[in-house]
Amino acid sequence: MKKIVAAGALLLAASAIPAGVVLADPVPAAATASPADQAAFVKTLHKQTGDVTIPTANAVLHLGNKYYFLGPDEAKKVLVDLWGNPPSSVSDVLGLVMPADKSVLENSWGAVITWDDSGYVTDDDADSADYDKIMADMKAGEGATNEERQKAGYPLMHMVGWAQPPSYDKATHSLVWARDFSIVGDKADSLNYDVRILGRKGVLSMNMLWDMPHLAEVRTAAQDFGKVATFASGSTYAEYNSSTDKAAGYGLAGLVGLGVGVAVAKKVGLLALLLPFLKWIAVGALALWGAFKGFVGRLFGRKSDTLEG
Known part of the structure; x- marks a missing residue:
């Protein structure tokens, strides 16, 4: 089965913003290795289970x-070699998590792990964040964004709504949300799940994407991921010291705003995982960049042009 690949690179290049990762269905049309070579490569992979350390984030x-x-x-x-992404788009990748019973050559969700060292994200707005307004702003900006896509x-591509509204767990300091996208020509809506674990010095990101018919499966995995990551001593959320540590300058609403709108432009390594039935998604990057450019500037109290560098 052939899939369209490298769409994210083309879309992002057209928008003149840094590229995030857009993953394609395994064994994409652009892959050059033969099926036999691909299978041989998979056998060499070192699959780690149990407790896995992420040194850059000082997390497990x-x-x-x-x-x-x-x-x-x-x-x-x-x-890059199996899923057809440009090498320049994977520089921030710290790892890839897959279900234990799935090969990277099979149709399945996967979670790309990245780390954003932007500093401490306050959760003071946990009970007051207006996520409906964020969604409304995304939808309001669709016209201009789609005009550029059409050109x-x-x-x-149309934002249907939250597949799961942002939900924050104060015990684990994890924020999870999911979006439902409709892409003209696709039989199934697209699903983008985002998991963020807050730490003292930044945010650990785990990004998953599949399609809406697999919502229950991906939701279960996303809920698990909200609990599996912990920060080592010295980097936990509770150890933040306002007199010495760097603060991100925004709260949970701002984190969601970045995640769905300008995370790539802010170079925090937002990754969209493109899997079965998904053809043209650069979710969280180009698709919503136009809509959120001004909104994020207002939300964070910064000029939007400072986010482009």
Whole structure:
């Protein structure tokens, strides 16, 4: 089965913003290795289970036997050599998590791990964040964004709404949300799940994407991911010291705003995982960049042009 690949690179290049990762269905049309070579490569992968350390974030993923982890080098090879992503788009990747019973050559969700060292994100707005307004702003900006997509020759994309509204767990300091996208020509709506774990010095990101018919499956995995990551001593959320530590300058609403609108432009490594039935998604980057450019500037009290560098 052939899939369209490297769409994210083309879309992002057209928008003149830094590229995030857009992953394609395994064994994409652009892949050059033969099926035999691909299968041989998969056999060489070092699948890590149990407790997996993410040194850059000073964090640990407690995966048990339900999932396996591929380290940065192998994850990047999978993303580039098997899934057809440009090498320049995977520089921030710290690993890839897959279900234990799935190969990287099979149709399945996967979670790309990245780390944003932007500083401490306050959760003071946990009970007051207006996520409905964020969604409304996204929808309000669709017209201009789709006009640019149409000029570039890409299908129109519409935000249906939250597949899961942002939900914050104060005990684990994890924020999870999901969006439902409709892409003209696709039989199934697209699903983008975002998991963020807040730490003293930044945010650990785990980004998953599939399609709406698999919502229940991905939701279960996303809920698990909200609990599997912990920060080591010295980097936990509770250890933040306002007199010495860097603050991100925004709260949970701002984190969601970045996640769905300008995370790539802010170079925090937002990754969209493109899997079965998804053709033209650069979710959280180009698709919503126009809509959120001004909104995020107002939300964070910054000029939007400071986010482009």
